[in-house]
Amino acid sequence: MANHMHDENKASRVLIVEGKGDLPFYAEVLEWIGRPIDWAFIKPMNGKRDVIAKLETYLRPDFLAAKASIGVVVDADETFSGTCKSLETALNKITKQDVRHGQWTAGPPRIGLFVVSGDGSTGEAESLVWRAWANDPENAGPRRCVETYLACMDGQGHRAKSPDKGRIGALLSVLSDEDPRLGPGARDRVFDFSRPEFHPLIDFLRRL
Amino acid sequence: MFQSIEIEQFRGFSRLALSDLGRVNLVVGKNNTGKTSLLEAITVLADPATMGDLHGLFRTGGGVPDARFYHWLPKHGADVETVLRVTSPGQKRRRVFVARKDRLLSSEGDKLDSFYRGNSLYGWCTAGVLRLRVHAVSVQHRVPDAMVDAFAEAVRAPEDEQQLESLLGAVDSRIRSVRLDAVAAKPFIVVDVGLRERIPLSQAGQGIYRLVAIFSELLGRKPDICFIDEIENGIHYTALPTVWKGIAEVSERLGIQVFATTHSRECLVAAHECFAARDSYDFRVIQLYRLGDVADGRTLDRKHIEAAIAAEIELR
Structure with missing residues (x-):
């Protein structure tokens, strides 16, 4: 299993992610792109709620001064543009650098922001992963099964709160025999990170 | 204030x-950051x-x-x-x-x-x-005579005495009362823990000794500003909510501004939860750190304290 550096004080690179469930997923992505275990410290913020206050608290001046690069990866959720704008504004204020989605500042420290969406306007990490998996022609058959299952449940009056989380959960409950979430799924090699849908995220993480 | x-x-x-700054301020930071x-x-x-x-x-x-x-x-x-x-x-x-x-x-x-x-x-x-008037409760400087004086002042008014005993009783239910005793005209503090005779405070355990020191200073000296160094020192984590409740009540009632230091996350969380449960959140964290050779710091309000606790961000 991919892991990450455990001592945030010693790490020169820090990747901030939304939740503890995201941590193993991004650790697997970093391993996939060939980064060693101790390459970066991954800090989960335990949810997107109050994420700006969390960033203001976490990224104190001495912490910023001690790091070479800090990446922030968050879900777009209801609005990609709104999330980009609020995070860019907050990170600009905290770091005094011009932070833009998908880019890295010159630093020091280098600051990067990546807002994950499925279709460029809404969604979350599960949306991106589902889109990449479902667009693979090899998965056309199983994709119909998952969609049929969700549509059937919907027809019974049980609509998934987050459809893409529901799709990933249904998929992984069969293809991965553990916790049906992104991290264990990635560890079981269910997802193909070479798919073009992942390229922007992978490119971003390579530059951490 | x-x-x-x-x-x-x-x-x-x-x-x-x-x-x-708040009525009660908890100063945190690594060693040598200027606390x-x-x-x-x-x-x-x-x-x-x-x-x-x-x-x-x-x-x-x-x-x-x-x-x-x-x-x-x-x-x-x-x-x-x-x-x-x-x-x-x-x-x-x-x-x-x-x-x-x-x-x-x-x-x-x-x-x-x-x-x-x-x-x-x-x-x-x-x-x-x-x-x-500034007073300090330090873990390094225990001066029993000074503490006896502060305690005597703390129990002079029945309201203060009741609050002190109530706080101690909430931490250790065996404690029924705390009194002054004397041997050869030398006063000392004794505690009734349900035994045949009261025992000297020094035998009641470090935590109780520390609590008596803190609340004697607040209730007895009634300073304008009170410093409490390493507030969690000697106090079991389960008693911390009671300690903070007492500090919140006494500091508000007597108009004392408190600056306490800690290296304990449990202590910080207990303080936050205590003030979050009160009508007024009169609590701040002062976080000190070093930027190169220079000490620096900031004040964290409720929003940022809650964010730090929720995201398990290290403040100490």
């Missing part, structure tokens, strides 16, 4: 500005006349003030002076200046009184400022 503090050229601080220096600066601001005794208040070893404690000016440069400023709602402007003998650079328009004349350093403060 101090609402904001500015410190320039004082010990490790080139410049530290802390605003939005004790901050308490010393607040002490001098509260009562400039204490400058000559500052060396013995929070640090062990003592020494001549000029030599041991006021060498920060040469460190910060040849032509600098220490300036301490504070704002307090509805109160007169309060400034303190320390400079090399006869080299005061600016009084910032204040009429000044001289309060310290050492071998090489002089101190001035805004003329006519009210001297505030």
Whole structure:
């Protein structure tokens, strides 16, 4: 299993992610792109709620001064543009650098922001992963099964709160025999990170 | 109550500005980030006349003030002076200046009184400022006689005595009462824990001793500002909510501003939960850190304390 550096004080690179469930997923992505275990410290913020206050608290001046690069990866959720704008504004204020989605500042420290969406306007990490998996022609058959299952449940009056989380959960409950979430799924090699849908995220993480 | 503090050229601080202070403030930070220096600066601001005794208040070893404690000016440069400023709602402007003998650079328009004349350093403060009473509860300086005096004052008023016993009883239900006793005319504190006779406080455990010290200081001395060094020291984590509840109630009732230090996350969380459950969240965390060779810091309000706790962000 991919892991990450455990001592945030010693790490020169820090990747901030939304939740503890995201941590193993991004650790697997970093391993996939060939980064060693101790390459970066991954800090989960335990949810997107109050994420700006969390960033203001976490990224104190001495912490910023001690790091070479800090990446922030968050879900777009209801609005990609709104999330980009609020995070860019907050990170600009905290770091005094011009932070833009998908880019890295010159630093020091280098600051990067990546807002994950499925279709460029809404969604979350599960949306991106589902889109990449479902667009693979090899998965056309199983994709119909998952969609049929969700549509059937919907027809019974049980609509998934987050459809893409529901799709990933249904998929992984069969293809991965553990916790049906992104991290264990990635560890079981269910997802193909070479798919073009992942390229922007992978490119971003390579530059951490 | 101090609402904001500015410190320039004082010990490790080139410049530290802390605003939005609370009734109760918890100072956190790694070792050597300036926690004790901050308490010393607040002490001098509260009562400039204490400058000559500052060396013995929070640090062990003592020494001549000029030599041991006021060498920060040469460190910060040849032509600098220490300036301490504070704002307090509805109160007169309060400034303190320390400079090399006869080299005061600016009084910032204040009429000044001289309060310290050492071998090489002089101190001035805004003329006519009210001297505030400052007391410290330290883990390093246990002076039983001083504690007996504070305790005697704390139990003089029945309301204070009841609050003290109630707080101690909430921490240890065996404690029924705390009294003064004497042997050969020498007073000491005893505790009724349900045995045939009361036992000396020193035998009641470090935690109870510490609680009596803290609340005797608050209830007995009734200072304007109280420092509590390493507040969690000797106190079991399960007792921390009661300790904070007591500090919140007493400090509000008596108008005491509290600055406590801690290295404990449990202590910080217990304080936050205590104040979050009250009508008024009059609590702040002062986080100190080092930027290179320079100490610096910031004040965290409720939103940021909650964010730190939720995201398990290290504040200590």
